[in-house]
Amino acid sequence: MAGINLDTDSSNVGSEIRTLAENMIQQLERGNLGQAVALVNDLNEVRDRTLYNEIGRLTRALHEAIKNLRVDSVGAASEIDNATDKLTYVIEMTDKSANRTLDLADAGMPLATDIHERSTQLSGQWKKFLNKELKPEEFRSLTKDINQFLIDSAQQSRQLQGQLSDIVxxxxxxxLTGQVIHKVAALVTDVESRLVQLVAMAGKVDSITGISHADLEAEKAEQEEAPNIxxxxxxxxxxxxxxxxxxxxxxxxxxxxxx
Amino acid sequence: MEDKSRLLEVALDKNMKILVVDDFSTMRRIVKNLLRDLGFTNTQEADDGLTALPMLQNGDFDFLVTDWNMPGMTGLDLLKKVRADDRLKNLPVLMVTAEAKRDQIVAAAQAGVNGYVVKPFTAAVLKEKIDKIFERVEG
Incomplete structure (x- = not known):
């Protein structure tokens, strides 16, 4: 963006004023008062012209700042709209992930509970057996239960392993969402700095209105697409x-x- | 095909040294977990190309799994550096990335990537690509 430079052309203006002033002194020395007064008017004209140039320059810079802000592109397919889509994507991804994790934990919980309850129960029975408190038919039932438990727990722990791995x-x-949020945050920072520029510019041309920008409108700054990957x-x-x-x-x- | 890959699994060196490069620690964890599930436990991590490159140059790694979009040095630049390095140029490289533009995939292929997985991905896809890379490297 073109910055405001109030000193541009100041050397030209300076030499113009100097020439006029020297000329004026010469005329005064020769006693040509009328010529000297005419030159004072010329000096005034140079000053006014410079002032208008600077106002024009300021206005142009302000216009550039507004253009850079791209306020006219708010709405469909604008940067802001695009950022909104990106944030919606973040919400969808995090939502999907949270639900998936909860589903897997819900599915795994009963398996872990079942393994815990049956192993506690079998452990009690086993203690009884070691203390020779089991009747023969109770022992037969215990061996059957242990056998079934070993088969089931091998399968259930395998399932749990799969669920834990899917949770990971x-x-x-x-x-993915981290990358998207980084991009949106960068856009916000960018828009903010453009707004600050605009405010600074607006302060300087606060009192100037009614200047046409038809010529500026014509030169549309096209966004170049980066040729490299x-x-x-x-x-x-x-x-x-x-x-x-x-x-x-x-x-x-x-x-x-x-x- | 199924039998062939199973045979290959036996042939694959489970002790091979793998470098996992991603700027997100969760993603590195996921990839490392998956690799562990596949039997590969000799893994190390780096968080971008700048930290990965010296590790590769000094660390006799057998396999590089890298993300693309990272601060410092991107995965694509890391791939180019690897291919330009005489000692590393034959290192198998798998790119695991969210970058899903056709131009980008073509660029990665031209830079010499051995496999390309788009995020989000599944354990089965990762396994398939690793098998395929080493099938080609060894065959």
Whole structure:
């Protein structure tokens, strides 16, 4: 953005004033008072012209600041709208992950409870057996129960292992949402600094109004797309043609490249 | 195919030294957990390319699993550095990343990546890609 530079062209203005002033003194020395007064008017004109130039420059800078803020692009497909979509994505991801984790914990809890209750019960029976307090038919029943418990607990602990591993996997949202939030935070900081610039500028041209910007409107600053490949973070809109929708798409693309 | 990969599993060296690079510690944990489930326990971590590169240069790693989007040095730049280093150029590299643009995947392939997994991913996908990389490397 072009900064305000009140000193631009000041050397030109200075030499113009100097020439006029020297000229004026010469005229005074020669006694041409009329010519000298005419030159005073010329000096005034130079001053006024400089002032208008500076106002014009300030106005242009203010206009640039407003353009950079892109307030006119608030709404659909704007940066702010895009950021809102990104934050919605964060909410969806965290919500999905939290629910998945809770579901897995809910599914695993009864298995752990069952293993605990049956092992406690069998342990009591086993103590009785060691104390020779069991009748033969009770002992037969105990061996059957122990056998069944060993089979079941092996299977249940395997299930629990799978659920715990899936709970770990369900935490992957943190990485994805973290990247998105970083981007939105950067946008907020950016918008804030542009607003500060705008406020500073507005303060300087507070009293100036009614200046046309038709010529500035014409030069539309087009946002250039970076030609080199850079990291962009997760793609929210998977329907876009240049984005892969799944791992299968990645595999297809890579195999088309000879992988 | 199923039998072949099972045979390969036996052939794969479970002691191979793996470097997991991601700026998010949770993601590193997830990848390490998955690798452990697959039998690979000899893993180390780095949080971006800048810390990973010296570790690779001094650490006789057998396999690199890296994210793309990281501060300091990105995974793509790390991949390029690895391929440009005489001692590391043959190191198998798996990229595990949220970057899902076709151009990006093509760029990673051109930079010499051995496998590409988009996040979020499953344990089965990770295993499949690792098997495939070492099938190609050894075959």
């Amino acid at each position: 996997l369900a935490q992957d949202f943190q990485d 850079t990291a962009e973070g997760p793609q929210i809109d998977k329907s876009s043609d240049d984005v892969v929708a799944s791992q299968d798409d990645v595999d297809d693309l890579l195999s088309s490249l000879g992988f």
